[in-house]
Amino acid sequence: MKRFIDQWRGYFGDLPPYSHYLREALPERWVRFHALPEAKRYAETPEEEAVIFHRARILGNRILKEGQKCLFVEYFPNFDEYPLPYSHKLLDQFRLKYWFKWKYKEDPFGEQETLGFYGNEVRWFPEVCREALKDAAQDEERFLLMNRETSRIVAPYDGGFDCFLLNGEEVARLKNDYKDWLSPSDSGL
Template identity: 30%
Template sequence: MRFHSLPESKRYPDTEDEWAIVLDRYNTVLDELFAGQDVHVATSNWSGTPMPPERPHEQTQRHPGAHHWVSVLTDPDPDDPIYTHVYVSRIPWQRGRIDTLLRAVADDATAGVLITDVGLQRIYNPYDGGADVILTTSTERDQLRARHTDWLSAHPSGL
């Protein structure tokens, strides 16, 4: 299911009030999914080599304690291959704890972020403009959707 970060599906916040709405929506759903649990936070960066380069300082600031987990060839173009390097940390979920990372996602300064329970049953994928949520059952999905109908897209496809 997909939630939008701002009213009327506005993609980017312009004011501190709008930033507060974005972070509240991200954190509200994350609280509902992961309160009282440990979560894995995964971030990505990309390069043309199978070995990850040193992470830029801003990435280590946004996702402290992350360690390299895996690198995957995501574009096998022989002239310009692209590898996705995934970094993971395990933290106890706490509202606001990853706001620096969430703010970077909402501002399109980073992408490829996933937050999941340690059993990989529920996945939260924030992006600039909203978040996609994968749940274990359609009942769980429908209950979450019902609690936040104002955050859903008005488009018939739900996107």
Template identity: 25%
Template sequence: MTAEEFKIFWTSNYPDTIPIGHHFRHDYADRWFRIHSLPDSRRYPSGPKDWDILLSRQNIILTDLFTNGSPFVLVTGEFYIEGYTDSSATNETASVKPFAFTRLEPIDLHLHDPVNYEKGQIYTLMFTEQVWSHHKYDEILRDVAEDNLRVFFVSICNNCIVAPYDGGMDIILRDSSTRDLYKERYRQWLSSREDGL
């Protein structure tokens, strides 16, 4: 997939949002639900048993939605604020360093959303095509769970997004009826809050 092909795919399937994970639940609320990675909605693992639960839940979801052996796109990016220098590049994080990323043109976040972003805030998206395999991407999921990395997974075939964060996963499905089906399937992992967070 070239950068141009990714842009065409994104604007065709997700025209109401930009490819940054925390925007999805607002921009596609009717297709969104969230699972928590640990019992009692605890945010961070406290030992090996918690890590086993977290990685098990997240792999079950991803394998259910993507299926083993299916292609997907792993997406990440880098924020830049004018006048501020950050010495660590996202693709230098150990868990994603082995992958060859394709970069897109930087997005001026202030132009996209002047209410929530200030002038000079830029985001450069990067993606890589991969093949899903159960537990193959655990190191990435660990980095996300420890808030060392932000990524999301996109199934081109199944038209869905899984965006892990430090605490759970935001999931965007093809339509609200599909969302309802999966939300019921994973009801034991949902938040008890009315807003689903």
């Protein structure tokens, strides 16, 4: 795990691989897309699940590039000692190893939250991640994928995808290309 920690720190310093924190620390690199039309949060039908996967596949292929080496990081909140995951599905599927735990020094949510991180190298193939993406969309799993060569990130969550690019220009291009997936308040370029 040391090589992943070193690589992460090479890109992000002491920032943790946690999308909520990254978007506060790197707002110029961040954009959020909705997983469903009209900002609907949860899929209720197989057709809506298909829309979520379609958008995840498109954003993942655009940002991570299909077949590229990625760091898969799963995180778990509110565990003080040795953080344990919600389930072992992703740990087993992606052979994730315990990485480290991290605590907000100044938690913006006022909870002094502690997070545990597990990670491993994977290759981005949308079909391989289909169930993980479905679980994230239902708030059953929390993870992000970072392209190891570029540091670009896709972090699915229940309601959408937090994406971290290299700079504001890339963010503006992606917003323009998928403007129908943005919140009305975020669609200004």
